[in-house]
Amino acid sequence: MYNCAIILAAGQGTRMKSSLPKVLHKVCGKEMVNHVIDTIRKSEIEDINLVVGNAAEKVKEATKEKNVSYSVQEKQLGTGHAVISAIDFLKGKKGTVAIFTGDSPLITDDTVKDLFEFHKKEKCFATVITSIVDNPTGYGRVIRENSKDVKKIVEHKDCNEEELKVNEVNSAMYCFDIEALIESLSKITNDNAQGEYYLTDVIEIMKNSGKKVGAIAIPFEEIMGVNSRIQLSQAENIMKKRINELHMANGVTIIDPNNTYIDVDVKIGNDTIIYPGNVIKGNTLIESDCILYSNSRILDSTIGQGVTVENSVILESTVGDKTTVGPFAYIRPESSIGKSVRVGDFVEIKKSSIDDGTKISHLTYIGDAEVGSGCNFGCGTVVVNYDGENKYKTIIGNNSFIGCNTNLVSPVKVNDNTYIAAGSTITNEVPKGALAVARARQINKEGWVEKKGLYKK
Template sequence: MYSCAVILAAGEGKRMKSTTPKVLHKACGKEMINHVIDTLRESGIDDVDIIIGNGAEQVKKNTMSRNVSYSLQEKQLGTGHAVKCAKDFLQGKKGIVAIFTGDAPLITPDTVKRLIAFHKEKNYKGTILTSIVENPYGYGRVIREENGEVRKIVEHKDCSIEELKLNEINAGMYCFDIDALLGSLNNLSNNNAQEEYYLTDVIEILKAKGEKLGAIPIPFEETMGVNSRVQLAEVEQIMRRRINHKHMDNGVTILDPNNTYIETDVLIGNDTIIYPGNVIEGKTIIKENCVLYPNCRIKDTTIECGVTIQESVILESHIGDNTTVGPFAYIRPESVIGKSVRVGDFVEIKKSTIGDHTKVSHLTYIGDAEVGENCNFGCGTVVVNYDGKKKYKTIVGDNVFIGCNTNLVSPVKVNDNSYIAAGSTITEEVPKDALAIARAKQVNKEGWVTKKALKK
């Protein structure tokens, strides 16, 4: 049976106190609404429509890559009104529509699949997700018939004293027969405490027609919506725990999951060990048998097998097998580091290629350079790639030894098997097998201190 989905995402989110639409705030590195879209797709629902309103253009900009459609809710008059705005999307479709909210990113694909399957199996016209909670204050209550079917949903402000005692709450997530839903939307009324059109009233409308309606209780954490920064942090914590547990189940050692921050799209190979304080972001791929010591930040980077990283930042780069990085290294975007390379403390590499087995051990800057294999950079080496107006490239061949405190003034080429003496400033090409010395001759002036009366 055909299934589609509608995501409610038109709200302003005043309690967030932000110029960013609420649904675009991120949890574990991804916008909340994109979490919901990806969950729906993973559960097998491809046709997704987003109800937009506040910050509509921003929401479009951040979701259009996911191939969704949009319906505009110009005035926010309640959830029922929001779904009315999706009539054009639903018109002519036969089957099931699932309705979710863009600020509740913890819903899982398994729950979405279970909702759809339960709805089909029982031949319901409407099915809702619910949760059983100890303190249901503020939530709409689910009123059931004796046979377990749903009679109605009552918003908290409209509950009677007896209804307030119930602890099964509406999660705000639904599944409807499309024809049944469309036939009910025109009968919605705003005669309630909020003067809004409630989607929950569709349940009562369908019930009055003699239709069957069901509900599935699910863990409360899956239903959690975000209305404030505090709630966003709570959702982030739950999502981070799920992510870390998934990696540990897959064979990754995470020594302190409560202090390890891994975003949703990160892939990590088994037998990798991650110490506390690591932040791993974006589309990062970390392969097998790596060790990440505390306090690294890695973003959109591929790290091959057997790599060790200590207290370093690596952005949008590639690190080869068995390389060591850090402590306190900074590898900037578009860098490619080869196999068995040593990138040591206080080394910065920017938009450069470093060949296999090369050592850049400490206090060195390499920018816009192409470096060969088996090279050694002495302490304090600087690739001088910027003249104040333009960036230039430096090429270093294989088996080059560069002495301490060397400046390579780009554009310049250092050919294979050459040596550069410590303290040199290289401005011209260094031939193959040559020793380059580019420093002033030492001059000792005897008696100069006494003559200048500087002696203590």
């Protein structure tokens, strides 16, 4: 059986009060529409068509790596009209098409699989995903025949008094026999309170022509759409809870899940401990046995085994096994930190490589540098990598000792096993095994303070 999917993503979402299309607002670090695409792909459905409209180019740009096709809904005239806009995608296909909305990111791949299995097993021409809710206000009601097959779906504004009492609501997510859907779409009209072409009318059209329409009910959490910033925060909290519980089930200790923020694509090894206030984003990998103390931010980075991070920021970089970072360290993009390195308090590293066993304990800036193994940086060291117009590189060899308050003026090379005296400004290459002293000789002028009348008793 051939399976494909259509995702409706043409709406602007005026209640979001945003210049960004609604489906591109992020939940746990990923655009809502990309959540839906990824969920469908996990269900082993490869052929996906995205119906775009408002800000179509922005939506295409955000989904360009997802290998989907696109249909354009020039005017937003309802969900039925949106699917009609994708009719060329459906023509010539035989099998089943699922229809989802790009603003419902909480649907799970298990539900998508169940939808197709139910549709096939029950030999339905249409299958609706529904949910039972206490307060169905605003939702289309699912009207069943004899508590089983679906008779019709009625939008809230079109419900009569009896239909308003029904608490089974439509999710706006379906499965259809493709040929039956195409036939039924040709018969829908906009004769309703909204003056729109409802996809839900297809259900009644199929039922009246003797075709079976089924429904599966799932928890409301999964069908919840996002139409406002309030609902966006609700979806964020639900997904955050799912993500944190998945990591905990896999052996990660999260001290306070309510105050730990982990994006959906983050991977974390077992026996890692995460304290409150951590924000872990993007395609980050954290290996096992790490400790992330409170209030760190890690983005698109790889953190090795047994690493400790405290109150620090790590962006688009790698950190090797058993390294310690922080407190208050800042590792900027394109940095590579080796194993058993110490990156201490108020240390900033930018676009640099630091080899194994090096210690940078405090108040130091290293930018555009290659640092060898076993080095030691004294407090207040600065790699002076920028001359006001260009940036240059500094190379520091293995087992070098850089004294406090040293300036390394790039481009410069410090070879292996060198010592640099505290307070030096290094502008020339330091040979292997040398001691470099680059500061003015101290002169003491005795009695100078008293002669100047500055002596205080």
